[in-house]
Amino acid sequence: MDILVVNPNTTASMTEKIGEAARGAASAGTRIIAINPKDGPPSVEGYFDEVFAIPGMIGEIQKHPAASACVIACFDDTGLDAARCVGEMPVVGIGEAAFHMASLIAGRFSVVTTLSRSVPAIEHNLVRYGLASRCARVRASDVPVLELEVLGSNARHRISEEIECAIRDDRAEAIVLGCAGMADLAAALSREHGLPVLDGVACAVKLCESLVGLGLSTSKRGGYQVPLEKSFAGIFAPFSPSGRAS
Amino acid sequence: MDILVVNPNTTASMTEKIGEAARGAASAGTRIIAINPKDGPPSVEGYFDEVFAIPGMIGEIQKHPAASACVIACFDDTGLDAARCVGEMPVVGIGEAAFHMASLIAGRFSVVTTLSRSVPAIEHNLVRYGLASRCARVRASDVPVLELEVLGSNARHRISEEIECAIRDDRAEAIVLGCAGMADLAAALSREHGLPVLDGVACAVKLCESLVGLGLSTSKRGGYQVPLEKSFAGIFAPFSPSGRAS
Amino acid sequence: MDILVVNPNTTASMTEKIGEAARGAASAGTRIIAINPKDGPPSVEGYFDEVFAIPGMIGEIQKHPAASACVIACFDDTGLDAARCVGEMPVVGIGEAAFHMASLIAGRFSVVTTLSRSVPAIEHNLVRYGLASRCARVRASDVPVLELEVLGSNARHRISEEIECAIRDDRAEAIVLGCAGMADLAAALSREHGLPVLDGVACAVKLCESLVGLGLSTSKRGGYQVPLEKSFAGIFAPFSPSGRAS
Amino acid sequence: MDILVVNPNTTASMTEKIGEAARGAASAGTRIIAINPKDGPPSVEGYFDEVFAIPGMIGEIQKHPAASACVIACFDDTGLDAARCVGEMPVVGIGEAAFHMASLIAGRFSVVTTLSRSVPAIEHNLVRYGLASRCARVRASDVPVLELEVLGSNARHRISEEIECAIRDDRAEAIVLGCAGMADLAAALSREHGLPVLDGVACAVKLCESLVGLGLSTSKRGGYQVPLEKSFAGIFAPFSPSGRAS
Amino acid sequence: MDILVVNPNTTASMTEKIGEAARGAASAGTRIIAINPKDGPPSVEGYFDEVFAIPGMIGEIQKHPAASACVIACFDDTGLDAARCVGEMPVVGIGEAAFHMASLIAGRFSVVTTLSRSVPAIEHNLVRYGLASRCARVRASDVPVLELEVLGSNARHRISEEIECAIRDDRAEAIVLGCAGMADLAAALSREHGLPVLDGVACAVKLCESLVGLGLSTSKRGGYQVPLEKSFAGIFAPFSPSGRAS
Amino acid sequence: MDILVVNPNTTASMTEKIGEAARGAASAGTRIIAINPKDGPPSVEGYFDEVFAIPGMIGEIQKHPAASACVIACFDDTGLDAARCVGEMPVVGIGEAAFHMASLIAGRFSVVTTLSRSVPAIEHNLVRYGLASRCARVRASDVPVLELEVLGSNARHRISEEIECAIRDDRAEAIVLGCAGMADLAAALSREHGLPVLDGVACAVKLCESLVGLGLSTSKRGGYQVPLEKSFAGIFAPFSPSGRAS
Structure with a gap:
């Protein structure tokens, strides 16, 4: 099966790293197609950036109607609801993926993300998904997204410190890493701290494989109905609900 | 004071109607500037359309830095969080405005909106705002947004029927009309059914006047911090966090 | 329009200060009628005092049937439900007013009130209104209500200290001052701490102006129905549901 | 031990009936002192009446400092918080008593009360107590409180009909009767409908006996602290926090 | 009346101590029958032990069909739901008993239990019962169950320290002791710390006496229906829903 | 990898059917080991039966320490918490598995289970897992568990009728089948009703494969710590926390 892994920001090096993480998690028969939009912000840090990342992301998804x-691949599950309206294929956000998986192996978990400005969006998602009661706390490590790409930065150390606090102060039984760019750190941090540390990219790949394997697709009743056909104006004229771009 | 009223869809006739409703609610010293983006869908019906309405809407807001x-003006409070990151001026969604106002005059209210596909987004907002416990039910009238613009349509009748059901079955003490395009119906429906019927456009104008009058602006701690400056790519290159479009 | 501002305690100097705050927030065409009952406690500090403040307060409200x-004007919204049963005019508590307004400009807020004995009543209101999820914490400054009237007291310093804690420990994005007697401190504390500080008196005046401007009145379905006419006995014989005091 | 049973309304015949119900539930060594205030409304039907029932009720309680x-004895637990501030003796409302007892013998229960105007107050109590999740629904029988005192009225029939609905539509496993005046109906309705039917008066007497037997008294930390001494004005001058009425 | 007090573990000395505590709380006419199963673990510390304690406990209960x-008598209310399916007599867990009683005398309480592994089960019960909002925190004292039986151990000191923390950090107004083996400490700890300290064994005896006195029995609608008759296999062949052991 | 699929009841034909369903869902490299205890009830219908199913089930799990x-395989996730204490391998209940998977493809789902006596246990699980807000309603089809094994029974028809009701009355966007014995019906019912119908057995197998593939194991902090070693008495002497049965 083909699984589309969309990095909603435009930083190709990060797409590559995410693709690697996804391939590391994928089963033998799964092909990972890691892409990113050409339109939008180089990193998604907070509500403002999200807005300009999603249209391009949706456009990319529409270009792959045959994906399974x-x-x-953005931890605040940017544009997840809209993406579920495109066709019937299952769509899984890396945030929700990690929350659901963590709920299966631990009574409560804490999230360690990048910047404090991203915390409220993650908290809102937890409330919406119903899993806020399973999350002890969402913690900011004050590491900007793209610093995770910089060799020799202090990023890993800061994240490790927050995990320490989560174990001591939140009674966390598992840790969810709150950024796609942290995917490569999970295994080592798990060994270091002696508790499960989850990376959302890997979790989401596995959940996609599972849904496809079960023959399950997105429900077309309720909020994820196929969008009504209409013509968009201006810069969005090439886009459309049916994806038949001019 | 100048209050910017942004209709996130591109239908100018609806912007005009919303502007009228806003002016009808505004105080003497308030100037209403009703605008809509030139980029995006002609109506916002569900999660998919939202995505393509918000960037243009944010761009329009950035063009009016002097607004108070x-x-x-879209009932699912499209792009509200991102709009709050732009500058410090208060930003109020017509959905939240109506929910807060209804909570001051009734123990519980029901919402009557347009299509069933829009119900989940409204329910999610209620949960996030904390006011889900005040809302008895979100009801779809199965009236598409733009049919509200058509003279002689069955729209008003369908909405009235749902209000009847809300009073009888939900024990609703007030009704919130769930679409900017219903703004002109509130007063008559209130008289007809003998309970408060709230239109979000008028409510939001009043809340904006109130916040400005109180000297209150959006908090710049937490999720509404000023966006980090970064260059956007592709069709969004003219946009930027600081609004200094190239 | 005439807005009745009722201080439920009998301390006239506090009524005057509250009246000043209300006038400072009111629009040009609004007349503030600041009153207090002649029956009851000199300050409302906890559940016990409330009981003896409300009957006189209701009696005063009934004397002004023409108010808009x-x-x-008591932060635990003393007697709010009963006051809404008197006639159809909108009634707004300063506690709920501040909670709703804070929800429009901040993701989460903390409350700084007077004594620890008042904290549970405020917490209960937040739960009832549905806004408990928006409030990070209700903090007591251990300043008695009437000490706020004393020049040179330590009151302002103690409140400022609690705001400091709320920002650091609660991740508060805005502060709600939890006593009508703190109305004059909001602006300076906001400048000092660099985040919105809300005073409920001003917020409530603005919400009243808004509701009146929108033509909205209290719903007479559900709990706020006009009270059934009946004769009260003993000291309450002069009072009655219809307000036709003997 | 002496248990004070306070009917907050002034209708002596109802006090007598409540006293009978209390005595029927009391253990051998328990003396029931059934009283009502001389000041206030003849029945408590909604938020407005409550206000004028509580001060007299508190005054009566203060006259019996030696009670255990x-x-x-009013189903909306009128003035419960204030009563708990008077001295240290345990104070139990008949509403909360029935909710707690029903939670011990059934997964979920429904309440059948008198008038629709009383429903919101009961619902708010359930939320505050934390037991709203155990209550399937609060139902109004449209029987006014004092009609329960009238021989040959339709009251019992209406209540029985609502119980039928609660079993069928709410999946209720037990029924709580929502008015002190229904105390004499519980046993027969339980036999008739084949499920537990709880009367709050009897439940509250038993919980009082239990608390006294366990040597437990109201906590004096938090909201139930002894009221600060202060002089009340006007008609309340004879009242005071310490109960030393002039 | 006969009240069966079942210690679900097999440690007879603990059963004796629990029986003493129960007798200390019981009224004159109540006979306490303290028993424990002969099958199962010597102490119940966490989810695993529960499983092997419940069948023997159910078997013991079935041997006393005439009990009232x-x-x-285990603080995580081990097997409570199953025990309620056996016959119609009321069944009360010591955990829920203490939570309900504490809710009547305090706005919020904290629990002090034995080991950290037992905390999640208690938290889950609080959520299910609906009383989680009344509990500030569940604290582990790190005292193993059977160490409470050892004279001269450090157990009492550790528990007292946690109570100190609960008062200071949780704003607890009452303390619930979270283990049947702590029953003898409640009175002294209450005096020492100046707030109500509740022991679940005594609370449960009183609630049982109350339910029996009120003629209330477990509802046989919903989850507590009489089990369907079926033959169990293997070591459970002697057990059966109807208790007619072979 | 080897996945142990434990049917907690003793009915071998049902174990076989469940094993088939599991194998149908398993990936190429996965071996399904379908087992059932020899001790316990032939079907698990409600709280009582659970108690006598779990010990044998735990014993069986302990016999397979090398399983991945x-x-x-019982929809009320019988003994899930205890099973997670045995070793470190991931343990997934079919109820939770279906709830989590349904949350990824639908905004809200309804459950259709067997008997009304099983509904409360499922509702409690949903509350504990945090996913109650995603479930519109748990419906009983009044089909006993073992009737699902009978050819020509009315079972499938009754289940289909309840699905019809869930779509119409609950606004369900997906259906979760609430019994391991319904595993073979999911695909056909999905086609018939035009929305996703989920079987928990298949979902749980996929989630187990995912967790193993991700290298995730049950957290040994909190409630799932390895049980303290102790000797069990009576019929449970052969069992022990470490599984070293005598």
């Missing part, structure tokens, strides 16, 4: 499933 | 406050 | 709206 | 415990 | 009520 | 993961 789709992973949204 | 801003109303987002 | 009414503000209950 | 106190029952508030 | 039953107390489950 | 374990599925509890």
Whole structure:
């Protein structure tokens, strides 16, 4: 099966790293197609950036109608609801993926993300998904997204410190890493701290494989109905609900 | 004071009607500037359309840095969080405005909106705002947004029927009309059914006037911090966090 | 329009200060009628005092049937439900007013009130209104209500200290001052701490003006129905549901 | 032990009936002192009446400092918080008593009360107590409180009909009767409908006996602290926090 | 009346101590029958032990069909739901008993239990019962169950320290002791710390007496229906829903 | 990898059917080991039966320490917490598995289970897992568990009728089948009703494969710590926390 892994930001090096993480998690028969939009911000840090990342991301998804499933590789599950309206293939956000998986192996977990400005969006998602009661706390490590790409930065150390606090102060039984760019750190941090540390990219790939394997697709009742056909104006004229771009 | 009223869809006739409703609610010293983006869908019906309405809407808001406050005139409060990151002026969504006002005059209210596909987004907002416990039910009238613009349509009748059901079955003490395009119906429906019927556009204008009058602006701690400056790519290159479009 | 601002305690100097705050927030065409009952406690500090403040307060409200709206100027929204049963004019408590307004400009807020004995009543209101999820914490400054009236007291310093804690420990994005007697401190504390500080009296005046401007009145379905006519006995014989005091 | 059973309304015949119900539930060594205030409304039907029932009720409680415990015999637990501030004896409302007892013998229960105007107050109590999740629904039988005192009225039939609905539509496993005046109906309705039917008066007497037997008294930390001494004005001058009425 | 007090573990000395505590709380006419199963673990510390304690406990309960009520004397209310399916007599867990009683005398309480591994089960119960909002925190004292039986151990000191923390950090107004083996400490700890300290065994005995006195029995609608008759296999062949052991 | 699929009841024909369903869902490299205890009830219908199913089930799990993961194949996730204490392998209940998977493809789902007596246990699980807000309603089809094994029974028809009701009355966007014995019906019912219908057995197998593939194991902090070693008495002497049965 083909799983589309969409990095909603435009930083190709990060797409590559995410693709690697996804391939590391994928089963033998799964092909990972890691892409990013050419339109939008180089990193998604907070509500403002999200807005300009999603249209391009949706456009990319529409270009792959034959994919079996789709992973949204941004921890605030940017544009997840809209992506589920595109066709019937299952779409899984890396945030929700990690929350659901953590709920299966731990009574409560804490999230360690990048910047404090991203915390409220993650908290809102937890409330919406119903899993806020399973999350002890969402913690900011004050590491900007793209610093995770910089060799020799202090990023890994800061994240490790927050995990320490989560174990001591939140009674966390598992840790969810709150950024796609942290995917490569999970295994080592798990060994270091002696508790499960989850990376959302890997979790989402596995959940997509599972949904496809079960023959399950997105429900077309309720909020994820196929969008009504209409013509968009201006810069969005090439886009459309049916994806038949001019 | 100048209040920006942004209709996130591109239908100018609807912007005009919303502007009228806003002016009808505004105080003497308030100037209503009703605008809509030139980029995006002609109506916002569900998660998919939202995505293509918000960037243009944010761009329009950035063009009016001197406005005192801003109303987002779409009932699912499209792009509200991102709009709050732009500058410090208060930004109020017409959905939240109506929910807060209804909570001051009734123990519980029901919402009557347009299509069933829009119900989940409204329910999610209620949960996030904390006011889900005040809302008895979100009801779809199965009236598409633009049919509200058509003279002689069955729209008003369908909405009235749902209000009847809300009073009888939900024990609703007030009704919130769930679409900016219903703004002109509130007063008559209130008289007809003998309970408060709230239109979000008017409510939002009043809340904006109130916030400005109180000297209150959006908090710049937490999720509404000023966006980090970064260059956007592709069709969004002219946009930027600071609004200094190239 | 005439807005009745009722201080439920009998301390006239506090009524005057509250009246000043209300006038400072009111629009040009609004007349503030600041009153207090002659029956009851000199300050409302906890559940016990409330009981003896409300009957006199209701009696005062009944004396002003032509008022356009009414503000209950005690932060635990003393007697709010009963006041809404009197006639149809909108009635707004200063506690709920501040909670709703804070929700429009901040993701989460903390409350700084007077004594620890008042904290549970405020917490209960937040739960009832549905806004508990928006409030990070209700903090007591251990400043008695009437000490706020004393020049040179330590009150302002103690409140400022609690705001400091709320920012650091609660991740508060805005502060709600939890006593009508703190109305004059909001602006300076906001400048000092660099985040919105809300005073409920001003917020409630603005919400009353808004409701009146929108033509909205209290729903007479559900709990706020006009009270059934009945004769009260003993000291309450002069009072009655219809307000036709003997 | 002496248990004070306070009917907050002034209708002596109802006090007598409540006293009978209390005595029927009391253990051998328990003396029931059934009283009502001389000041206030003849029945408590909604938020407005409550206000004028509570001061007299508190005054009556203060006259019995040697009582071991106190029952508030009105189903909306009128003035419960204030009563708990008077001295240290346990105070139990008949509403909360029935909710707690029903939670011990059934997964979920429904309430059948008198008038629709009383429903919101009961619902708010359930939310505050934390037991709303155990209550399937609060139902109004449209029987006014004092009609329960009228021989040959339709009251019992209406209540029985609502119980039928609660079993069928709410999946209720037990029924709580929502008015002190229904105390004499519980046993027969339980036999008739084949499920537990709880009367709050009897439940509250038993919980008072239990608390006294366990040597437990109201906590004096938090909201139930002894009221600060202060002089009340006007008609309340004879009242005071310490109960040393002039 | 006969109240069955079942200690679900097999440690007879603990059963004796629990029986003493129960007798200390019981009224004159109540006979306490303290028992424990002969099959199962010597102490119940966490989810695993529970499983092997419940079948023997159910078997013991079935041997006493003439008992008026039953107390489950383990703080995580081990097997409570199943025990309620056996016959119609009321069954009360010591955990829920203490939570309900504490809710009547305090706005919020904290629990002090034995080991950290037992905390999640208690938290889950609080959520299910609906009383989680009344509990500030569940604290582990790190005292193993059977160490409470050892004279001269450090157990009492550790528990007292946690109570100190609960008062200071949780704003607890009452303390619930979270283990049947702590029953003898409640009175002294209450005096020492100046707030109510509740022991679940005594609370449960009183609630059983109350339910029996009120003629209330477990509802046989919903989850507590009489089990369907079926033959069990293997080591459970002697057990059966109807208790007619072979 | 080897996945243990434990049917907690003793009916071998049902174990076989569940094993088939599991194998149908398993990936190429996965071996399904379908087992059932020899001790306990032939079907698990409600709280009582659970108690006598779990010990045998735990004993069976302990016999397979080399398994990679374990599925509890009873829809009320019987003994899930205890099973997670045995070793470190992931353990997934079929109820939770279906709830989590349904949350990824639908905004809200309804459950259709067997008997009304099983509904409360499922509702409690949903509350504990945090996913109650995603479930519109748990419906009983009044089909006993073992009737699902009878050819020509009315079972499938009754289940289909309830699905019809769930779509119409609950606004369900997906259906979760609430019994391991319904595993073979999911695909056909999905086609018939035009929305996703989920079987928990298949979902749980996929989630186990995912967890194992991700190298994730049950957290040994909190409630799932390895049980303290102790000797069990009576019929449970052969069992022990470490599984070293005598």
